[in-house]
Amino acid sequence: MVNYQCSVDLISEEVQKNLPTGYHVRPLEIEDYSKGHLDCLAQLTTVGEIKKEDYEARFNYLKDRRDTYASIVIEDENKRVVASGTIIIERKFIHALGLCGHIEDIVVDKSQRGKRLGLYVIETLKHIGKTMGCYKIILDCNDGNIPFYQKCGFEKKENEMVLYFWLNDPLKKQYRQKSVL
Secondary structure (H helix, E strand, O other), X not given: OOOOOXXXXXXXXXXXXXXXXXXXXXXXXXXXXXXXXXXXXXXXXXXXXXXXXXXXXXXXXXXXOOOOEEEEEEEOOOOOEEEEEEEEEEEOOHHHHOEEEEEEEEEXXXXXXXXXXXXXXXXXXXXXXXXXXXXXXXXXOOHHHHHHHHHOOOOOOOOOOOOOOOOXXXXXXXXXXXXXX
């Protein structure tokens, strides 16, 4: 049985040695709140105002479910988070109770683009998914990012659909912003 924990053991040595000098890929740490993790994510989508204690509560929630969530970051020589991503492991009934990885929230800081850090984030998450026993890994992206993900070995298949519950409902949006877990 595979040990389902996002630990240094799941980080690809190949990726680690190919990173540019001064960069390091590792599992997300609780201290990343003060190392720019949310600033980096804010370049991808809306983050909102998150207090340190709420960040730590969410971090601990995810840490307690390391068999489901694996978030990684790349930090630079100044110990700042400059890229991050997550793989979520879905447990299925099909494929003999198979595991399917979902890659989410891939971001590279604007000041760091062009250094192949996005590729290293994806390669790290693919390695984690494979090591954890996933039979496939899927992700959603906008049309402009399709060529990047194809370079990472993914192929375009089918379509994404979405239904937002909170977007146009102020009460649900307010509740969602207050929710910690």
